[in-house]
Amino acid sequence: MTNFNFRYATNPTDFIKYSTDELRNQFLISDLFVSGEINLTYSMYDRYIVGGIMPNASALALETIPYLKSENFLDRRELGIINIGGKGVVTVDGTSYELDKKEALYVGKGKKEITFSNAGSDQALFYINSAPAHKSFPTKKVGKDNAEIVQLGDEKYANRRVLYKLIVNSIVETCQLQMGLTELKEGNVWNTMPAHTHERRMEAYFYFGLEEEQTICHFIGQPQNTRHIFLQNQQAVLSPEWSIHSGAGTSSYSFIWGMAGENLDYSDMDVCPPNQLR
Numbered sequence: 001m002t003n004f005n006f007r008y009a010t011n012p013t014d015f016i017k018y019s020t021d022e023l024r025n026q027f028l029i030s031d032l033f034v035s036g037e038i039n040l041t042y043s044m045y046d047r048y049i050v051g052g053i054m055p056n057a058s059a060l061a062l063e064t065i066p067y068l069k070s071e072n073f074l075d076r077r078e079l080g081i082i083n084i085g086g087k088g089v090v091t092v093d094g095t096s097y098e099l100d101k102k103e104a105l106y107v108g109k110g111k112k113e114i115t116f117s118n119a120g121s122d123q124a125l126f127y128i129n130s131a132p133a134h135k136s137f138p139t140k141k142v143g144k145d146n147a148e149i150v151q152l153g154d155e156k157y158a159n160r161r162v163l164y165k166l167i168v169n170s171i172v173e174t175c176q177l178q179m180g181l182t183e184l185k186e187g188n189v190w191n192t193m194p195a196h197t198h199e200r201r202m203e204a205y206f207y208f209g210l211e212e213e214q215t216i217c218h219f220i221g222q223p224q225n226t227r228h229i230f231l232q233n234q235q236a237v238l239s240p241e242w243s244i245h246s247g248a249g250t251s252s253y254s255f256i257w258g259m260a261g262e263n264l265d266y267s268d269m270d271v272c273p274p275n276q277l278r
Ligand SMILES: O=C[C@H](O)[C@@H](O)CC(=O)C(=O)O
Pocket: 152, 161, 163, 180, 181, 182, 191, 192, 193, 203, 245, 257, 266, 269
C-alpha cells in the first residue's frame, strides 16, 4: 500500500506566526514506517519527496503518485535510499542490490520497477528521498567502504559526531540530490552546531537511533528568529531553504540528511555563530 500527502512551502514572514500545531503540520513528518506500507510526503520545497518503506513478507513496489502525473515514479525523478534496519534488498528493473544497515543506493531517472524487500530475519527499513531530475545517471550502491567519512565536533561542546557522505557528487553522479548520515557519539547531543543555512538548497532531516523515551528538539527558522519542534524516534522534518536545521537530543542519536536545489556543493553553507542565534 502506498500512502501520500502533500506540503505547501511557506515563507519566513508567515512562519513566525505559526502555533505549535501549525509548525508541526507544516514541517514534521511522522509515521514513516508502517508494516506493509510505503508512506510518502511530496513537498513544494524543491518538489522534494520524503518517504519510508517497510516491507513485510511480500516485496513493496514504488508506484507513481498523482502529484507526479507520470506513468512511473522515476520518469522525471531520481531517488536516494538508505536502509536503517536489518538487511534488505532493492531490485531495480531486475537487478538486485543488497543493502545492510546504513548503506545507500542511488537510482537514476528512467528506471521503471523498483521493489523493496527484507533479506533476513530483521526488519529492513528503507528511508527514501527523491527530487526532480533532467538526466539519467547510473544506479550505484554506496556502502561503508566507499562512503566519505568526516569527523566533526568536540566532546567539550557535546557535538562529537561522524558524518558519512553517501550520495554526494564526489561518489555518485546525481542531478540535484545529496544524502548522508550523521552519527552522534555517545554522550554528545548537538547536531549541526554551529548551525547554517543554504538558500540554494532545501533540506530534510530524519532522526533515528534515539533511546526509548528520549526526544530531539529540532530548531527551525531564520537564524535570528528561530522556533523549535520536538521529534520522536524515526520522524523527519522539512527545512526550508531559508531555515537553519540543527537539533539537540536528550540522548545521542543518528540522522539522515538529504537536500536538493540549486547546486551540488555540500560545503556551500552560510554558518551562523552560536551566540548570534535568536
Ligand atoms: O547541509 C548539510 C547538512 O545540514 C548536514 O550534513 C549537517 C550535519 O550532518 C552535521 O553537521 O552533523
